[in-house]
Amino acid sequence: MHGLIAPADMAGARAAPGLPAAAPVHEDERGFCLRIGRLALRSLYAELTLYPKPGLVSLRDNGSHDDMSAETFMRSIFALRHYFVRITLAGSRGAPFGVLAALGIEAERRMLAATGGVNTHRGAIFGLGLLCAAIGNCRAQGEALSAQAIRAAMVARWGAALAAHARTPNTGSHGRRVAARHGVGGARHEAARGLPAVFEVALPALRRALAAGRGQRRARVDTLFALMAHIGDTNVYHRGGAAGAATVSRHARAFLASGGTGAAGWEERAERCHRLFVARRLSPGGAADLLAAACLVDAVTAGDA
Numbered sequence: 001m002h003g004l005i006a007p008a009d010m011a012g013a014r015a016a017p018g019l020p021a022a023a024p025v026h027e028d029e030r031g032f033c034l035r036i037g038r039l040a041l042r043s044l045y046a047e048l049t050l051y052p053k054p055g056l057v058s059l060r061d062n063g064s065h066d067d068m069s070a071e072t073f074m075r076s077i078f079a080l081r082h083y084f085v086r087i088t089l090a091g092s093r094g095a096p097f098g099v100l101a102a103l104g105i106e107a108e109r110r111m112l113a114a115t116g117g118v119n120t121h122r123g124a125i126f127g128l129g130l131l132c133a134a135i136g137n138c139r140a141q142g143e144a145l146s147a148q149a150i151r152a153a154m155v156a157r158w159g160a161a162l163a164a165h166a167r168t169p170n171t172g173s174h175g176r177r178v179a180a181r182h183g184v185g186g187a188r189h190e191a192a193r194g195l196p197a198v199f200e201v202a203l204p205a206l207r208r209a210l211a212a213g214r215g216q217r218r219a220r221v222d223t224l225f226a227l228m229a230h231i232g233d234t235n236v237y238h239r240g241g242a243a244g245a246a247t248v249s250r251h252a253r254a255f256l257a258s259g260g261t262g263a264a265g266w267e268e269r270a271e272r273c274h275r276l277f278v279a280r281r282l283s284p285g286g287a288a289d290l291l292a293a294a295c296l297v298d299a300v301t302a303g304d305a
């Protein structure tokens with residue numbers, strides 16, 4: 001086939017309600033979506049393999065988790081390989097929020113099937129999926145891929161729907177219980193505000209550390225701590241309550257105040273923090289998701305796409 005290609009990767013997006021069933025996919029659009037999908041997976045892999053990462057699962061250990069390991073995460077990442085391609089395409093076609101949500105719900109189903117029912121990537125499916133859609137939309141508008149343009153495309157196309165999504169009570173989730181008890185908004189509120197934790201906290205921290213010559217590993221550790229210091233993470237509240245959340249932000253702030261990974265002994269300090277979180281069963285999973293999201297935006301805007 002020349003020019004018009006309908007690969008398996010695209011099948012879900014074409015079949016999704018709201019997209020024309022037979023909308024042809026041009027080769028350059030297909031190549032772009034495949035590249036963004038690959039960068040999204042690479043960002044999740046970068047987050048998984050990073051160490052030290054307080055309380056979180058890595059290749060070294062399972063952090064504060066009994067029900068998942070790096071292998072569970074690898075299976076989950078593999079199960080998501082078509083999803084990010086499809087949602088990029090849906091975004092480039094300007095699909096309504098309901099289409100993105102349907103793709104996300106289907107991806108959650110695949111994740112749960114691959115992990116035996118463990119929630120490894122719910123937050124990432126939502127946040128990175130939304131970013132992939134925004135990146136696709138931005139490119140389709142003929143905009144150069146900058147962080148600002150990606151964020152603007154996301155807010156312009158789906159801002160109102162995201163605000164409505166944040167207002168909709170979702171039954172029975174940890175996020176809902178945490179919101180009711182502690183007044184913490186979580187992933188949906190973060191998205192409704194245009195992902196400020198990604199664009200105003202994580203990305204600047206990542207770029208600052210890279211510009212200071214710290215390299216990807218140290219820059220990502222600094223970024224994770226910046227996020228831990230900043231966000232209200234529903235995972236942390238769910239497992240550790242307000243006291244757990246205060247512990248996470250206090251230790252993150254102390255690590256950053258000591259110079260982050262720019263200071264001698266940073267690795268030992270970060271590992272000490274990891275051991276303390278594991279002892280208290282704390283896990284900043286929302287910060288981990290947002291780190292992966294920032295890695296994706298950085299890769300896309302650095303020209304890797």
Ligand SMILES: CC(C)(COP(=O)(O)OP(=O)(O)OC[C@H]1O[C@@H](n2cnc3c(N)ncnc32)[C@H](O)[C@@H]1O)[C@@H](O)C(=O)NCCC(=O)NCCS
Nearest residue numbers: 100101104123126129173175186187190232233234285286
């Ligand atoms: C919003 C969804 C993913 C989760 O709702 P829930 O109320 O459980 O949210 P909750 O705040 O608890 O977070 C879920 C996950 O997000 C991450 N997270 C936690 N806190 C935060 C935070 N402050 N900011 C960002 N992410 C966070 C964590 O990993 C957490 O496990 C879900 O309700 C949903 O709508 N799913 C289908 C839509 C979808 O995936 N669409 C894809 C493209 S838009």
Ligand SMILES: Nc1ncnc2c1ncn2[C@@H]1O[C@H](COP(=O)(O)OP(=O)(O)OP(=O)(O)O)[C@@H](O)[C@H]1O
Nearest residue numbers: 056057119120121122123124174235285286288289
């Ligand atoms: N490396 C990581 N280690 C642990 N969690 C992570 C990591 N990366 C991302 N996360 C996020 O953390 C969330 C998983 O956290 P957790 O297992 O605490 O949630 P849960 O299954 O909803 O709750 P619980 O297991 O406490 O009943 C996922 O949504 C995922 O997106």
